Each structure stands twice: as structure tokens, then as C-alpha cells.
Amino acid sequence: MILKGNEDLRVVKTIESIKKAFDELICEKDYDKITVKELCDRARINKKTFYHYYETLDFLLAEMQAELSSSYLERIKDLKLPEDLDKVNREFFLYSAEQGLAYEKITCSQPYHVIRDDMVENVNEAGWSKSAKYQNLSDYEKKLLMGFINNAVLNAYRQWVEDGKKLPLEEVIHLTNRLVLGGVSGFFK
Amino acid sequence: MILKGNEDLRVVKTIESIKKAFDELICEKDYDKITVKELCDRARINKKTFYHYYETLDFLLAEMQAELSSSYLERIKDLKLPEDLDKVNREFFLYSAEQGLAYEKITCSQPYHVIRDDMVENVNEAGWSKSAKYQNLSDYEKKLLMGFINNAVLNAYRQWVEDGKKLPLEEVIHLTNRLVLGGVSGFFK
DNA sequence: CGGTTAATGCAACTTAAGTTTCTTATTTTC
DNA sequence: GAAAATAAGAAACTTAAGTTGCATTAACCG
Numbered sequence A, B: 001m002i003l004k005g006n007e008d009l010r011v012v013k014t015i016e017s018i019k020k021a022f023d024e025l026i027c028e029k030d031y032d033k034i035t036v037k038e039l040c041d042r043a044r045i046n047k048k049t050f051y052h053y054y055e056t057l058d059f060l061l062a063e064m065q066a067e068l069s070s071s072y073l074e075r076i077k078d079l080k081l082p083e084d085l086d087k088v089n090r091e092f093f094l095y096s097a098e099q100g101l102a103y104e105k106i107t108c109s110q111p112y113h114v115i116r117d118d119m120v121e122n123v124n125e126a127g128w129s130k131s132a133k134y135q136n137l138s139d140y141e142k143k144l145l146m147g148f149i150n151n152a153v154l155n156a157y158r159q160w161v162e163d164g165k166k167l168p169l170e171e172v173i174h175l176t177n178r179l180v181l182g183g184v185s186g187f188f189k
Numbered sequence C: 001c002g003g004t005t006a007a008t009g010c011a012a013c014t015t016a017a018g019t020t021t022c023t024t025a026t027t028t029t030c
Numbered sequence D: 001g002a003a004a005a006t007a008a009g010a011a012a013c014t015t016a017a018g019t020t021g022c023a024t025t026a027a028c029c030g
Helices: A010-029 A036-043 A048-055 A057-076 A085-098 A101-108 A112-126 A139-162 A169-186 B011-030 B036-043 B047-052 B059-074 B084-098 B101-109 B112-126 B139-162 B169-188
Strands: none
Touching: A010 A036, A010 A048, A010 A101, A036 A048, A057 A085, A057 A101, A057 A112, A057 B059, A085 A101, A085 A139, A085 A169, A101 A139, A112 A139, A139 A169, A139 B139, A139 B169, A169 B139, A169 B169, B011 B036, B011 B047, B011 B059, B011 B101, B036 B047, B036 B084, B059 B084, B059 B112, B084 B101, B084 B139, B084 B169, B101 B139, B112 B139, B139 B169
């Protein structure tokens, strides 16, 4: 459920306590080990209240991802695609690096359908709409391309995180750009 | 749990009934709606027996994916990578097209970690090991590249399936090859 | 064939998901 | 400020996950 201009203090307080509890929990354990019950205990709310706002934990995860996603989109909104794809990728890693542990856990916990349904849509709007090249693609091709880019970048990000972020940021960005822009051929060049 | 040279007829019968029931169920409903209870009812076994062989449904899914994956690998084992990457991709789609509904559902139900932990390892062994180009990469780069390719191909396959497989097979293969081999640049060329 | 081992069933149990009904408290609106 | 609307809690309920102890049955092996 999305809060529009809801001013009811009870609602604001409840939603905030849910998100705060979720942020804490996801820093402490894997997403798939978090239960609704413990989230409610932590947030000091009744289970009924949680289910009033979210269908399941997956929906809460998706909403929090979407919020993080929109902050990132704000930063890249003036870039033009596909020309500035390298800059877009760079910004993704810079933005990620600025965020805390909760960001990592949330972004890396995404199941496949959430990745595509959410991020594909978002990135789509960002800079591609200005491109004639892009507009000439069929809907099928557009979706394929968006899914391709997002999967590639997320794959690179996730591996970097799982590896303990040992690789220098600049190197990760470079590797990612080579793959996304040039594919396997570009990678071996 | 993996069956090695187990000849016990009870075991064979149980495992077969579990997999048969799972095949049926996944054709009837989404993976995440299947419960252990209904699987056991269908397979005419006790819950205890199911948990004797599999930790969770996810593990059963992973094992069935692995079995499908190895049939595919058998077909591409003599191809050399990265030179024959287009042929490998083509074989993936041809193989998929030969399989039934259960294959589609199983392959498209994979959560992220299963995709990578399973398929990355498998494809890795297939044709890359013969390539000097590949051997010169760091472990990090190897893993990144494998994840990239698998995510790209699976993304293309999943979209094709979700779209009702309306697009001609040859066209899907062509689009996939362009993206995997040439990235975004190759796609727009 | 008979004894040992391992698979399976049965049943009860704990914990959590998700729902429902009813009640209490707070906010809004007039 | 009082009435109507709605958020939130309490508690009970159903269903399923996953576990455990014990009984039973079938396979294996000398």
C-alpha cells in the first residue's frame, strides 16, 4: 500500500515503525529468515496492522527497494541513454557505495520478478525515452534490453558485495561497463 | 540429498513419486503456491519422508533444475567457448523448446541464488575450460562473466515464455546472441 | 532363512502465516 | 465539542512448515 497525502499521525507512526524494524532486522539476518511475527514484535504493532498495509513481507521489501531506487533515479534523471550508459552505471555504484548495510541487503535480497517489474520500469523512464534509437525498438525489444541491463548491473553489484567489496570501486565500474556496453566480445577485447 | 548408487527399491519409488508429484503440481500452479503438504498428499508419502530427502521445496526445485541442466550440458559439451557462444545460446533455446511445461515452470521459478550457484558452475565446466582467453581471467572475472551470460540468457528466455512464446524461435535466438555477444552497443548496431 | 539395518508411516507437537471478529482508541469533520 | 469514521489492538482460529519419538515394514546381508 502506498501512502499519498496521508496525514493521520497513527498511520505515519505505524509505517515508520514497520520500516525502522525492517531496516534493523535486515541488517541482522537474511531476508528470508525474517518473519512477520518478529517484525511486528520489533515494531510494537499487531499482526493485523502489518497486514493492513502490506500483503506480505515481499511487498514491504519491494516498497523499500522502490524508495531506494527513486533516490538513485533522481541522480541520473538528466543523463541521456544509451550514450551515457557508462555514466549511469557509474552512478549506480557510487550511489550504492554511499548507502548503508540495509541498502545492500535489500538490493541483494530481491527475487527475480521484483527486480524486473520494479527496476526495469524505473530505468526505462530515466533516460531512454529521449532516445530515437530506443523509440524505434518494439515493446518486446525494449523490455528485453531493460531486463538485460538491469540483470547485468545487479549481477555485478551482487558479486561485488558477496565478495566483501574487496575490489576497488573503479575496477567494478569498469568491468561492469565493459560487459553491459560490449557484451562478451567487449569483455575480451 | 543426492542419490548415488542407491538401489533400495523403496527409495527409488519414493523419489520417483516425489518428482512425479512435483512435475504435476508445477504444471498446475505457480511454484510459490505449492506446499509440502499437498506434494506429500499427491505423492502418497508422509511429510517425514519428504524431509528425509529434501531440506525444503527449494532444494527439490534446485535438484530438478540441475537434472534438466545436465541434459542440456550434454548437448553442448563439445562446443568451444567463447567462440561458439552463439551456438551454445542457440542450443539452449532449441533444447528448451523441446521440453514441456514443467521445464518452463521450473526454469522460470528459479530464485537468483539458485540460478547462479547452479548454472554458473555448470556452464563454467562446459566449454570455457579449454579457452586460454578464459584461463587468463581472475576468479572474480570468471564468475562475473558466467553470471552475466546466464542472467542475460535466462532473462531472454523468461521474457519469451512470459510473452507466450509468440516470437519465432530464430528471432529470440538472434536477439539473445546480439545482447550477450555485443552488449548494448551490439544491440543497436 | 533369520536378524539387522534403514526407510516409511503415524501422530503429536511447536511455531508462524494469514484471517476474522470484536473491541478500544484516535482522528477527522461538521 | 460531539458524532462519525477509521486505525489499531486483542484474541481466537485455520492451515502449513518443520520437528520429534515411536511403531512398522521392507530391504539387505550373512
